[in-house]
Every structure is written in C-alpha cells, then in structure tokens.
Amino acid sequence: MITLHHVSKNYGAVRAVDDVSLDVPKGHIHGVLGRSGAGKSTLLRTANLLERPDSGTVAVGGTELTALSASRLRTERARIGMVFQHFQLLDNRTVAANIALPLRLHKTERSARRARVAELLELVGLTDKADAYPAQLSGGQRQRVAIARALAPRPDVLLSDEATSALDPHTTVDILDLLARLRDELDLTILLITHELDVITRICDTASIMDEGRVVEHGAVAGLLAEPGSILGDQAFRLAPSANDGDGIDAEITFTASTVGEPVLATLVRRFDLDASITDAAVHTVSDGTVGRMRLRLPDTPAAEKALAWLAENRYGVRPV
C-alpha cells in the first residue's frame, strides 16, 4: 500500500534520508524508530510528498505520487491522512468544526458533513465533546480529534508523526490502542514514526530502525525481537549484565511463541546435568506472539557448550555474552 523505492533527501550537505526502500502492505502498521535527527520526520513526509525526495519513487495504493502533476497529487493526498505530535487543531473552532475542516475543503455538502462528523466523533469516543473547544480538552482528547479529522475524507493510509510523544504513558496506550482498533475496523494502513520503543512493540507489525538517514534494520517486530543481536531486541529487553566473576559463562537465550512454554532450565539440568541460574529476564507480547529473553549463568564446562549448541538447534536464539 505504501512503497518507497530508493528514496533519498538532502538538505544542503545533510543527507537526511539515504537510499531508503520500504513496503507497507495494506492493513499493516509499520513503525520507524530512531534517535533525534535520524531522518524519521523527513522520511515520513516523503510518503505524502510534503517533502519531495531528491531521488527515488513513492507510491501509495499503486499510484506513483512522484510521477503526478500538482493537481493530481492534491486529489491523491485525500487518500493519505496525517496526525502530528502537537495535534495542530484550530483553537478558535469547535471539535466538530475541526473534524469537518477537510470535508469543507472537499466541498462535501452540509448534511453529509454533519453525518460524517457525528460518525467520526463516535468512532473516537468524543460524541459529548462536539461543541467543546480544543483548550477545553486533554492532550489525549485533542489527539482523538486530530485522528478523527485525519480520517474524515476516508483515507486508506494514515501517517503518524510522533502522535503520542506529547502524551503521558497512560494516554499514550489509549491512543495506540485506538490506532490499532481503527486499523482493524477500517483496514487502514499506518506508517508511524517514533522514538519510543513501546510504540513499536505495542502496535506495530513491522518496523524499521533508522540511523543517520539509513534504515539499519527492518523486519517483523516479533522476528526482530527473536533475533539474537538485533538492535530492536537489545533495546527492548535491556538485560542487565551479570557481575561475572570469571568462573562461569553467560549467555542470552531468546525464546519465541514456539518455545515459550518449554521447561528450558529443567532440560538443561536433566539432559546436560548443568546448574544454570537466571541473572535477568524479560518478556514482550507483540502482535504475533510472545518473545522472551533471559540471561543465564552456566559453569564453564564442555557440557555447557553442548547445552548451548543443543538450544540453538532447538529453535532458541543463543548468544554468548
């Protein structure tokens, strides 16, 4: 649904986006994670040509936006909604009027506009706030209004520019769950950028990690978490290094939906006669399953080497640390 092909964008000597290709299938949520300055905003803005790439192509729903005339591009942009960190609502307009704004621009007639606004208010759970002004709303409610406004022209695609970064953790979860529900109910395709890892693990099917304009890692979120040594996995699990006093070896064992229920420690004891202790562990539940990682301390013996080899052969991720 969203296809970026070898997209690059420079600002003078700064290569903000460097040869990025991305394909987000219909109904998927793709998250781009990266530090400040990594190029996330620039990348997101190329997806609706708010920033025109210096090279590469951008297609949405099979239409190559980079090949369109200015007037065709305006029409196509109706298929792409966008939400922002600071909501960008008009303070002197009511909630209903803010949501109706894109419909006015598209010259939707009054009764259809009213009906659509009522529908959108219900969709985002703000029916009772139709006549309120943005200043009378919480941050989470304002973002709901902004989401409703973005959805007013029935877009196929939603771009989210740090939509939860200005919100507290509880409200962040509410808004993320709303986005996931809207994806399910409306079959929306969502491309979001964030610097918050929890946003990726909570709602994204797939993710890209950006650094200095480049995508340095990408794939299914569960797959990346399961991969020993992945950037996403290391950031998500953040296992504390054990104070290794030199007479044992440490290893990180990653287990996925297929191995999560197995008695791994009991197996190590029975099969290899090993005393293994867990020095740290964490679990993430993502859209397609549970992924966990634990850091084990094992005696420095040939049996331990055999045990690690056995785990690697039996669908566990193994990384000596």
Ligand SMILES: Nc1ncnc2c1ncn2[C@@H]1O[C@H](COP(=O)(O)OP(=O)(O)OP(=O)(O)O)[C@@H](O)[C@H]1O
């Ligand atoms: N309009 C612009 N003019 C000049 N340089 C820009 C412009 N926009 C972005 N840049 C530069 O491009 C690089 C990438 O910026 P970008 O805003 O895309 O990163 P980001 O990952 O979204 O960061 P943040 O999370 O801080 O918004 C940075 O070095 C930035 O200074």
